[in-house]
Amino acid sequence: MKPTLKNLQDQIMVITGASSGIGLVTARMAAREGARLVLAARTEDALRQLADEINQAGGQAIYVVADVSQQADVQRISRAAIERFGGFDTWVNDAGVSIYGKVEDMPIDDMRKLFDTNVWGLIYGSLEAAKHLKMRGGAIVNIGSILSETTAILQTIYSASKHAVKGFTDGLRMELEMDGAPVAVSLVKPAAIDTPYTLNAKNYMDREPQHAPPAYAPDLVAEAILHCAENGQREVTVGGGGKMINAMSHYAPSLTDKFMEKVFSKQTKSNRPARPRSDNGLDHANARLKERGNYPGHAHETSIYTTATTHPLVAAAVLAGAGVGLAAWMNRSATATKKQNGQSA
Numbered sequence: 354m355k356p357t358l359k360n361l362q363d364q365i366m367v368i369t370g371a372s373s374g375i376g377l378v379t380a381r382m383a384a385r386e387g388a389r390l391v392l393a394a395r396t397e398d399a400l401r402q403l404a405d406e407i408n409q410a411g412g413q414a415i416y417v418v419a420d421v422s423q424q425a426d427v428q429r430i431s432r433a434a435i436e437r438f439g440g441f442d443t444w445v446n447d448a449g450v451s452i453y454g455k456v457e458d459m460p461i462d463d464m465r466k467l468f469d470t471n472v473w474g475l476i477y478g479s480l481e482a483a484k485h486l487k488m489r490g491g492a493i494v495n496i497g498s499i500l501s502e503t504t505a506i507l508q509t510i511y512s513a514s515k516h517a518v519k520g521f522t523d524g525l526r527m528e529l530e531m532d533g534a535p536v537a538v539s540l541v542k543p544a545a546i547d548t549p550y551t552l553n554a555k556n557y558m559d560r561e562p563q564h565a566p567p568a569y570a571p572d573l574v575a576e577a578i579l580h581c582a583e584n585g586q587r588e589v590t591v592g593g594g595g596k597m598i599n600a601m602s603h604y605a606p607s608l609t610d611k612f613m614e615k616v617f618s619k620q621t622k623s624n625r626p627a628r629p630r631s632d633n634g635l636d637h638a639n640a641r642l643k644e645r646g647n648y649p650g651h652a653h654e655t656s657i658y659t660t661a662t663t664h665p666l667v668a669a670a671v672l673a674g675a676g677v678g679l680a681a682w683m684n685r686s687a688t689a690t691k692k693q694n695g696q697s698a
Contacts, residue, residue: 357490
């Protein structure tokens, strides 16, 4: 059965991890499009401020303080959506945490905490969403990563969790299709995104972590999420740089390993000393309603590659326009060369 998807202005959308980074940008963008929102995260002050901001601007939003690593909390999110809005149409599993450093230096308990949020939290949300959406249709949008395909050195446990996210998302999609459920299941795979991700991670390195280039604006990920909510695209990779890394990992894995060991590992460490390890989002809630992080360079605000995969007609027009411009430039250059050589144009 074909998924039943609504326009954003007619949707009720659940967003986990809504108090920071990608989730925060997605919430604000969805509210501007008219979606009614159920916002979930661990930091109540940030959630309350965000809900007030959206409601005062004419939108509709409620919030639920929840730790997605706890199944009972995830069930409360669903109940709140049903009690306030009668249900929901899209569930976005965005909540996530990270750890930087060598796995030999990390306590096993920290690794388990990460998997409890990134994997089990996403599984709880997906199953709660599937149970509800099988009856009315809608979309499940899971946030993976380009690290669902490749492993980033010094982010090994996070990479492993995102591999698991892809495996679960693909399996859930197939099972719902097999059952004829009118539910679209999408996996959004961001490249490096300039969010507080690096600042909230628990850090076992001697320097403060930062993204290796290129990095992209969180708005691009939010646009991809909302595109999937309306169109149900199977997968979207956000950022051409991320697609290149995945291609390199697929076709030249040994070369990719060397790149990670010799180059990426150095790019991941900033020139700033590490902050106190206790200042992290793994052990406790610390979202501050911030969209951007500490990326030292210019974050790309556009991605031709992502536009091409989500809006192929627009991308074709852009590329056609670029081709016409290139042809005109080449013609002018040829004409100028002829004139310089004393030839008739």
